[in-house]
Amino acid sequence: MSSAGTARPVxxxxxxxxxxxxxxGLIARSLAEGQVVPFLGxxxxxxxxxxxxxxxxxxxxxxAARLISEWDxxxxxxxxxxxxxxxxxxxxxxxxxxVFRYLRQMFFERQFDQAPPPTAEFLxxxxxxxxxxxxx
Numbered sequence: 001m002s003s004a005g006t007a008r009p010v011x012x013x014x015x016x017x018x019x020x021x022x023x024x025g026l027i028a029r030s031l032a033e034g035q036v037v038p039f040l041g042x043x044x045x046x047x048x049x050x051x052x053x054x055x056x057x058x059x060x061x062x063x064a065a066r067l068i069s070e071w072d073x074x075x076x077x078x079x080x081x082x083x084x085x086x087x088x089x090x091x092x093x094x095x096x097x098x099v100f101r102y103l104r105q106m107f108f109e110r111q112f113d114q115a116p117p118p119t120a121e122f123l124x125x126x127x128x129x130x131x132x133x134x135x136x
Contacts (some may be wrong), residue, residue, distance in 0.1 A: 031126055032126060038123065040119065042059055042060060043059065044117070044119045045057045045117055045119070046058070046059070046117060047117065047118065047119050048117060048118035048119065049117050049118070055110055055111060055114045057107070057111070057117075060081070060082040061079070061081075061082065063082055063106075064080060064081065064082040064084075064085040064086075065078065066106075067082075067085050067086065067089060067102075068085060071089055071093065071094070072093075073092075073093055074088060074089070076088070086099060
């Protein structure tokens, strides 16, 4: 902590603009040693995959828009959040099983024979591979 009592970010150094840079070296070493688990955001499944690729996964707003366009009866706005859209279809139209079936088809069955996204390839290339089981 700084003398003012606020946490100071840890970094590899300062950039040319004086801002503290992320500790990429420390993160890379810790990842390679199996000491950290990467927390990936929603974009990890499609980062680096070109727009327009037929099997490119979508983000939350895109999935909400697909549900609204492919399923009938949504009374809200086209820009409503995914949580609200999915909850409507689960509780008022299709039920949890049909929503789950739709998501399974989209995220598993349509993706099964596709090349993994660059993020997955990167994590699989780390030695030891990330996601191959926990070391206790």
